Amino acid sequence: MDAKSEVLLRQPELFSGNILLVNAPQDQLSQSLDATVSIWSWNFADHQYFLQSGYHSVFDIVPPQQTFDQAIIFIPKAKELLNYVLEHCAAILGQDKPIFLVGEKKAGIEGAAKQLQAFAKPVKIDSARHCQLWQVKAQQQHQVKPLEAWLKHYQYTFKQTHLDICALPGVFSQDHLDIGTQQILPFLAQVKAGKILDFGCGAGIISAILAKSNPKNHITAVDIDAFALHSTQLTFARNNISPQLTTIAITDIRDVDGRFHAIVSNPPFHQGIKTHYQASENLCQFSKALLRSAGELWIVANRFLNYQPFIENSFGHCQIKSDQNGFKVFYANKK
Structure with a gap:
C-alpha cells in the first residue's frame, strides 16, 4: 500500500458516500474504503489499472460530471496543475463538502496545502509516514475558468x-x-x-x-x-x-x-x-x-x-x- 493511502486509512471514519479519488496511486485503497469510489486520472497507466480492477475510472482533463460527497486529491507535481484540479473539484462538489489533500512532505504537501486557502481555511488532519493529510470545505460555490485561461x-x-x-x-x-x-x-x-x-x-x-x-x-x-x-x-x-x-x-x-x-x-x-x-x-x-x-x-x-x-x-x-x-x-x- 502506498504511504499516502496508509495515512488516509488511519482515518477511515472520515470517508463515506460517493468519493472521487484524484490522481490516486495503483494500490488497494479503493477497495479498503467503505464508500462508492470513482477515479479521475490523467495518467493512462493508472487509469488502465483501475479499469482492470473493476472501478469506474475516467481518463480525461476534467473530472467525471456526476454528484460526489467528497474528493480525495493526491497532489500532482506541478503547482498550477493542483490549482486546476482544486478548482474543478470545488466546482463539482459545491459548498461545504470536504476536499482532502494528501501527499508526501518531500513532494511539497506543506506548500500544496497553502493552495487550499483560496477556498477556505484548511485543517491538517494527520501527519504520518512522511506524509500529511489536509481538509478544506469550500465556503462558496466555485465556477471553473475556461480552458483557455489555463x-x-x-x-x-x-x-x-x-x-x-x-x-x-x-x-x-x-x-x-x-x-x-x-x-x-x-x-x-x-x-x-x-x-x-x-x-x-x-x-x-x-x-x-x-x-x-x-x-x-x-x-x-x-x-x-x-x-x-x-x-x-x-x-x-x-x-x-x-x-x-x-x-x-x-x-x-x-x-x-x-x-x-x-x-x-x-x-x-x-x-x-x-x-x-x-x-x-x-x-x-x-x-x-x-x-x-x-x-x-x-x-x-x-x-x-x-x-x-x-x-x-x-x-x-x-x-x-x-x-x-x-x-x-x-x-x-x-x-
Whole structure:
C-alpha cells in the first residue's frame, strides 16, 4: 500500500458516500474504503489499472460530471496543475463538502496545502509516514475558468514559419522551449517523411514542426498523459494542421500499432517526482518493430542517460548526431 493511502486509512471514519479519488496511486485503497469510489486520472497507466480492477475510472482533463460527497486529491507535481484540479473539484462538489489533500512532505504537501486557502481555511488532519493529510470545505460555490485561461503559449519560428505552442498545466516545459528539444530541432529537417510517430509528445512542438514543414507528413503523437495529448491537439488546432494529427494514449511503446517511416522522441524519464527510465529504455529496444524498411529512430536525451547500448542492441548500430548542452541526439535506421 502506498504511504499516502496508509495515512488516509488511519482515518477511515472520515470517508463515506460517493468519493472521487484524484490522481490516486495503483494500490488497494479503493477497495479498503467503505464508500462508492470513482477515479479521475490523467495518467493512462493508472487509469488502465483501475479499469482492470473493476472501478469506474475516467481518463480525461476534467473530472467525471456526476454528484460526489467528497474528493480525495493526491497532489500532482506541478503547482498550477493542483490549482486546476482544486478548482474543478470545488466546482463539482459545491459548498461545504470536504476536499482532502494528501501527499508526501518531500513532494511539497506543506506548500500544496497553502493552495487550499483560496477556498477556505484548511485543517491538517494527520501527519504520518512522511506524509500529511489536509481538509478544506469550500465556503462558496466555485465556477471553473475556461480552458483557455489555463493555457500557456510560446512562439517558435523556423524557416520563416511561426508556430504557436499551447500547453496545459502539468505538461513538461509548459511555458518555454526546453533545452533537450532545442538540441533535436535542427535535425528535424532530416527526418524521413511520411508516417511519423512522436513518442512522449508533450505540448506537441516536435509534432507540429514535422507537420508544418511537410503537408504530406502524418503525425501519430502518443503520450501517457491526458493533458499532454490535449495540449498537442490544441497546438495543432492553433496552427491549422489538425488533419495531420492522430493522438493516442499509451503506457509503453509496445502499445503502439502501425508501421512508421520515422520515430522521433524527447522521451520522458520522470513520473511525478521519481526518476523512471523503463518507458524510454523500451522505446530504444522495441521501436525497430514499428519501423518500415529503412525507417529511422531519432532520440534526444540527457547525456547521463545511456541509451546507446539499448539502441545498438536492437538496431545493430547507433550514431550520436550531436552532444552539446548536456544532451545527446541519437540516430539509427532499420537496415
